[in-house]
Amino acid sequence: MTAKEKTEKKQIVAPGEILESGDDFLPGDWTIKEGKDIVAIRLGVMEKNDRLVKVIPLSGVYIPRRGNVVIGEIKDMNYSGWMVDIGGPYGAFLTLKEVPGYVEESEMETVYGIGDLIVTQVFNVKRTAVDLTMKQREGGLGKIRDGLIVKVNPHRVPRIIGKEGSMIKVIKDATKCSITVGQNGLIWIKGDSIEDRIFAKKAIEFIVENTTTDGLTDKVESWLKENEGKKK
Amino acid sequence: MKERKNNMTDKSLYTKRFDGRKLDELRPISAKIGVVPNADGSALFVQGDTIAIAAVYGPKTLNPKHMQNPEKGVVRVHYNMLSFSVGERIRPGVSRRSQEISKVTEWALSPVVMLEELPGTVIDVHINILQANAGTRCAGINAASMALAHAGVPMKELVSAIAMGKMDKTIVADVDKEEEDYDDGEGATDMPMAYLANSGKISLLQLDGRVQVDKFKEAIEAGREACKKIAELQMKTLKEYK
Numbered sequence: 497m498t499a500k501e502k503t504e505k506k507q508i509v510a511p512g513e514i515l516e517s518g519d520d521f522l523p524g525d526w527t528i529k530e531g532k533d534i535v536a537i538r539l540g541v542m543e544k545n546d547r548l549v550k551v552i553p554l555s556g557v558y559i560p561r562r563g564n565v566v567i568g569e570i571k572d573m574n575y576s577g578w579m580v581d582i583g584g585p586y587g588a589f590l591t592l593k594e595v596p597g598y599v600e601e602s603e604m605e606t607v608y609g610i611g612d613l614i615v616t617q618v619f620n621v622k623r624t625a626v627d628l629t630m631k632q633r634e635g636g637l638g639k640i641r642d643g644l645i646v647k648v649n650p651h652r653v654p655r656i657i658g659k660e661g662s663m664i665k666v667i668k669d670a671t672k673c674s675i676t677v678g679q680n681g682l683i684w685i686k687g688d689s690i691e692d693r694i695f696a697k698k699a700i701e702f703i704v705e706n707t708t709t710d711g712l713t714d715k716v717e718s719w720l721k722e723n724e725g726k727k728k
Numbered sequence: 729m730k731e732r733k734n735n736m737t738d739k740s741l742y743t744k745r746f747d748g749r750k751l752d753e754l755r756p757i758s759a760k761i762g763v764v765p766n767a768d769g770s771a772l773f774v775q776g777d778t779i780a781i782a783a784v785y786g787p788k789t790l791n792p793k794h795m796q797n798p799e800k801g802v803v804r805v806h807y808n809m810l811s812f813s814v815g816e817r818i819r820p821g822v823s824r825r826s827q828e829i830s831k832v833t834e835w836a837l838s839p840v841v842m843l844e845e846l847p848g849t850v851i852d853v854h855i856n857i858l859q860a861n862a863g864t865r866c867a868g869i870n871a872a873s874m875a876l877a878h879a880g881v882p883m884k885e886l887v888s889a890i891a892m893g894k895m896d897k898t899i900v901a902d903v904d905k906e907e908e909d910y911d912d913g914e915g916a917t918d919m920p921m922a923y924l925a926n927s928g929k930i931s932l933l934q935l936d937g938r939v940q941v942d943k944f945k946e947a948i949e950a951g952r953e954a955c956k957k958i959a960e961l962q963m964k965t966l967k968e969y970k
Contacts, residue, residue, distance in 0.1 A: 556880015
C-alpha cells in the first residue's frame with residue numbers, strides 16, 4: 497500500500513450517493529453524471545485519481561475483462577467448441593482453434609469433457625458473450641486434474657493476489673502449495689498433502705474475512721506462523 | 729422534529745393513533761444486508777411488526793431465449809407471503825394478490841435499475857414476508873432496493889416506499905393493520921407509494937378507498953418526508969457493508 501492510499505480514508509459509497517459536484521471532476525467507472533453531480537451507481541469504495549472519480553465495486557457477480565485468467569466448468573459442447581461457465585451474466589465459449597494443437601472434432605470429449613474444470617483466459621468480451629482462449633505465452637492454462645477448489649467473492653480477488661502477487665506468494669511459500677487464482681473468484685489449490693491444501697484454504701478464507709483491514713500482508717504472515725502447528 | 733406539518737394535526741379528529749404514535753411518525757425501522765449467503769445480494773427490512781427479506785440472483789442469462797430482450801435486461805420479482813406470516817395461516821403458493829404485488833414491485837424498481845447495461849439478462853428478486861402487519865409491499869420494495877444494491881446491480885438511486893393512509897379525515901404515515909381496518913366515518917384509505925429520494929420522483933402510487941383532492945396532495949407530501957427517513961436508513965445500512 498502506498499503512502500497516498502494510507503492517508504486517504506477509504507469511503508464506502510452506495511448507489512445514488514452524490515460523490516462530487518461541479519465541473520472540476522470527471523465521472524469514472526460505475527459513476528454517472530446527473531446534471532452537475534457525479535453519482536455512484538454501485539455499492540463500492542470511492543477512489544479519486546486527480547480529477548477522475550470512480551467506484552470500485554465490493555459485491556456482485558463477476559464481470560469478465562479481456563485478459564483475465566479464470567477457472568471455468570465445461571457445461572456443453574458442439575461441433576465448434578465448448579460452452580464454459582465462468583460465472584457472470586453471460587455464457588463463455590471456447591472455440592476449437594483457441595486450443596493448442598489439432599483437435600479432431602470427434603475426439604473433443606477426450607480433450608475437455610462435460611464437467612471438467614479448466615484454467616482459461618478471457619480473450620474477447622462481446623456485448624452478450626465472452627470468448628475464451630487456451631493459448632497463452634506464459635502457460636499455466638489447461639485442465640484441472642487434482643487439487644482443491646475454493647470459491648470466494650470475485651471482488652476480493654485483488655486482495656488475495658496482493659500488489660504484484662505479494663500476498664499469494666506469502667501463502668504459497670508458507671503452505672508449499674501451488675495456487676492459481678481465477679479472477680472470477682474460483683481458486684485452485686494444488687499441494688502434496690491434504691493438510692497443506694486445507695491450510696492454504698483457511699489462509700484464503702482469513703484474507704476474505706479481513707479484506708478491509710490495512711497492512712493485511714503482515715497480518716497474514718503472522719496468522720500463518722501462528723496456525724502452522726495446528727494444521728494437523 | 730423542528731417543524732411539524734400543521735395540516736397533519738389541525739382540522740382533524742385525532743392527534744394520536746391507536747398505538748400512541750404521532751400522525752407522521754413511522755414504526756421503528758431497521759435493516760440489514762447480506763442475510764442470504766447463497767444469493768448475489770440480499771437484505772432484510774423491518775418496519776414495526778412487518779418483516780421482509782429480499783434475495784437477488786443475477787444478472788444472469790435469461791432462459792428460455794425467446795424471453796430475452798436484446799436491448800435491455802429484465803427484472804423479475806416474486807413476492808410471497810409465508811404461511812405463518814399472519815394470524816390465520818394463508819395457503820402457500822402464488823395467489824392473485826401476490827401476482828399483482830410482484831408486478832407493481834417490478835414497476836416500482838425498474839426506473840432505477842440501469843437495465844440497458846445488461847442486455848439479454850434477467851435479475852431475479854425474491855421477496856418473502858416473514859411477518860405481516862400491513863405495509864408488506866412497501867417493506868418488500870425497501871428490502872428489494874437494498875438487495876439490488878448489494879448484488880452490485882447498477883442503479884441510479886435507491887427506492888424507498890411507505891404505506892400512507894387516511895383514517896376518517898386524518899392522514900397518517902405508515903399504517904398498521906388496525907388502522908387499515910378502521911371503519912368509522914369516511915373509513916380507511918390505503919395509499920402505498922414508492923419514492924426516489926434523489927430525483928424526487930414517485931415510482932409507485934396505489935390507492936384503495938376514497939380521498940379528496942386536497943387530502944391526496946397532503947398525503948403525498950407527507951409520504952415524501954417519510955420516504956426520506958427510510959432512504960436515510962437504507963443508505964446508512966449499505967455504507968456499513970464491508
